[in-house]
Amino acid sequence: MFAPTRTIARNTFREAVRDRVLYNLVFFALLLIGGAIFLGELSGGQEAKVIVDLGLSATLLFGVFIAIFVGVGLVYKEIERRTLYAILSKPVGRGEFLGGKYLGLCLTLLVNVLVMGAGVSLALAYVAGGRNPLVLHIWPTILLIYLELTVITGVALLFSSFSTPALSALLTFLVFIIGHLSADLKSFAASMGGTATRWFFSGLYYLLPNFSHYSFITPAAHGYVPSFAELIMALLYAGVYVIVLLSAATLIFSRRNFK
Amino acid sequence: MKRNHRLDAALSLLILLGFTAVVCLSRSMDARHQDVFAASEERLYLKGTTAKRLSLAFNGLAADWYWMRSLQYVGGKVVRYEDTHPEQAQLDDLGALDLRLLPSLLRVATTLDPQFMAPYEYAAMILPTFSRDEAISLLHDGIEQNPAAWRLYQHLGYIYWQSHDYAKASETYDAGAKLPGAPRWMAEMSARTAAEGGSRQAAREMYQHLYDESNDDQVKQLLERRLMQVDSFDERDRIRRALQNYAARFGRCAASWREVAGQLQTLQLRLDPVTAAPLDPSGTPYVLTKKGCDVDLDLNSRVPYR
Numbered sequence: 001m002f003a004p005t006r007t008i009a010r011n012t013f014r015e016a017v018r019d020r021v022l023y024n025l026v027f028f029a030l031l032l033i034g035g036a037i038f039l040g041e042l043s044g045g046q047e048a049k050v051i052v053d054l055g056l057s058a059t060l061l062f063g064v065f066i067a068i069f070v071g072v073g074l075v076y077k078e079i080e081r082r083t084l085y086a087i088l089s090k091p092v093g094r095g096e097f098l099g100g101k102y103l104g105l106c107l108t109l110l111v112n113v114l115v116m117g118a119g120v121s122l123a124l125a126y127v128a129g130g131r132n133p134l135v136l137h138i139w140p141t142i143l144l145i146y147l148e149l150t151v152i153t154g155v156a157l158l159f160s161s162f163s164t165p166a167l168s169a170l171l172t173f174l175v176f177i178i179g180h181l182s183a184d185l186k187s188f189a190a191s192m193g194g195t196a197t198r199w200f201f202s203g204l205y206y207l208l209p210n211f212s213h214y215s216f217i218t219p220a221a222h223g224y225v226p227s228f229a230e231l232i233m234a235l236l237y238a239g240v241y242v243i244v245l246l247s248a249a250t251l252i253f254s255r256r257n258f259k
Numbered sequence: 260m261k262r263n264h265r266l267d268a269a270l271s272l273l274i275l276l277g278f279t280a281v282v283c284l285s286r287s288m289d290a291r292h293q294d295v296f297a298a299s300e301e302r303l304y305l306k307g308t309t310a311k312r313l314s315l316a317f318n319g320l321a322a323d324w325y326w327m328r329s330l331q332y333v334g335g336k337v338v339r340y341e342d343t344h345p346e347q348a349q350l351d352d353l354g355a356l357d358l359r360l361l362p363s364l365l366r367v368a369t370t371l372d373p374q375f376m377a378p379y380e381y382a383a384m385i386l387p388t389f390s391r392d393e394a395i396s397l398l399h400d401g402i403e404q405n406p407a408a409w410r411l412y413q414h415l416g417y418i419y420w421q422s423h424d425y426a427k428a429s430e431t432y433d434a435g436a437k438l439p440g441a442p443r444w445m446a447e448m449s450a451r452t453a454a455e456g457g458s459r460q461a462a463r464e465m466y467q468h469l470y471d472e473s474n475d476d477q478v479k480q481l482l483e484r485r486l487m488q489v490d491s492f493d494e495r496d497r498i499r500r501a502l503q504n505y506a507a508r509f510g511r512c513a514a515s516w517r518e519v520a521g522q523l524q525t526l527q528l529r530l531d532p533v534t535a536a537p538l539d540p541s542g543t544p545y546v547l548t549k550k551g552c553d554v555d556l557d558l559n560s561r562v563p564y565r
Contacts, residue, residue: 039327046377046474053319054320214316218374
């Protein structure tokens with residue numbers, strides 16, 4: 001039933017591998033191993049915390065860069081190379097094309113996040129001799145990071161469906177920043193005098209992705225494990241948000257004239 | 260082809276020379292601007308709240324950076340002090356080092372990550388000698404952010420105890436003892452500081468519990484030295500009594516440790532095998548003072564004098 005989507009997803013993943021997107025993993029592994037050795041000297045007995053903070057922050061940051069810079073080029077490259085015409089001349093809907101591209105990049109990000117998470121766990125096991133409970137406790141937070149990345153990929157795909165790669169990258173990065181400042185949007189809304197302004201900021205708060213639901217890196221470094229309910233809610237939120245983003249992207253993309 | 264090789268060699272040489280020039284220029288500029296760098300060291304560009312907002316999801320990492328910067332800041336000052344002074348800087352008496360930036364650095368670290376316990380512990384150990392109010396304020400903020408963290412009460416109680424405010428120290432230990440998960444000795448410390456706050460036993464227990472709970476090697480070393488100091492006070496009292504007994508029996512003070520070696524052995528003190536001088540907890544021989552009537556620490560001893 002979803003054969004075209006699956007094929008496009010597989011090819012998108014292969015393309016990302018061919019484009020050496022996963023090379024960053026080598027850099028990341030070296031960064032963590034080097035960090036684990038040197039930070040012990042610098043952190044005053046806080047090696048585990050620093051490794052979790054550094055490792056998970058790098059996982060998020062690398063993931064965001066991949067989601068943005070690969071995500072914004074997904075559609076544009078196909079148009080530029082004119083391969084899109086060949087694809088769309090076959091029985092492949094524009095929604096299926098976008099869905100396939102999205103899933104392919106999500107698969108790339110999943111490999112990235114899993115390898116990076118394993119790197120953090122190994123570094124923790126190295127500094128604590130394998131006895132640190134954080135080795136396992138960080139994984140729910142890694143899942144939340146991945147969910148955040150899936151939303152960012154959706155945002156990048158939405159912008160790239162109607163804009164240039166440079167502008168799409170900029171707008172997606174701004175959404176990432178705003179998504180992490182959503183608490184400020186809420187307090188802005190609460191502090192505004194006029195009803196219209198309050199509604200405007202409240203609207204922005206609820207409509208823009210709220211990434212504070214996925215920000216558990218700092219608590220994770222203290223051993224905090226998000227509850228099952230928090231994970232399920234975050235999964236639902238990401239799922240719904242991605243459906244909205246892909247629907248909007250398909251809506252815009254299906255109206256584009258490529259003649 | 261030959262020409263290409265020549266071009267490659269020329270370009271490689273140019274790169275090498277370029278880098279050499281960059282390094283030389285950079286060193287020259289650093290030397291010229293040393294005064295500017297020295298002045299800018301004493302400034303923090305961001306408040307904790309601003310830093311937290313700007314750090315997005317990376318506030319934990321930013322807190323780590325400020326924490327490590329705090330350690331580097333103190334370490335750098337200690338090294339500079341020891342380069343220009345004959346004596347070593349002691350971690351619990353850093354008033355002479357002018358660590359004016361340290362309270363702000365620790366505050367930014369804890370604002371970025373309020374659950375980060377290491378800066379609170381460091382503040383309790385280091386700040387009181389030159390900025391007691393800042394240390395108390397930081398610990399109070401920490402307790403506000405982490406109301407269930409009994410260790411913060413332990414650190415705050417220690418600050419009060421250090422400043423001889425035994426009533427407040429006892430009150431703080433008592434408040435911490437009531438928290439879930441607090442060890443039983445918190446209540447015992449509360450009672451001990453209330454009843455005999457200035458006693459050596461209270462000090463020994465205070466340092467021992469802090470030592471057991473700490474993960475910081477520097478803090479552990481500091482507490483180890485304080486524990487040695489308390490033990491040394493006890494030892495010196497016992498040696499003094501032995502010296503007084505000797506003087507009472509022979510009508511003069513001991514001319515050397517050998518003369519009182521027998522008595523010292525009965526006190527279960529470790530003696531130097533050559534001179535029979537009793538060894539302090541750091542393994543350095545004590546010295547006879549006041550013409551053999553009194554005992555004191557050797558100047559080279561690791562045991563703190565004050």
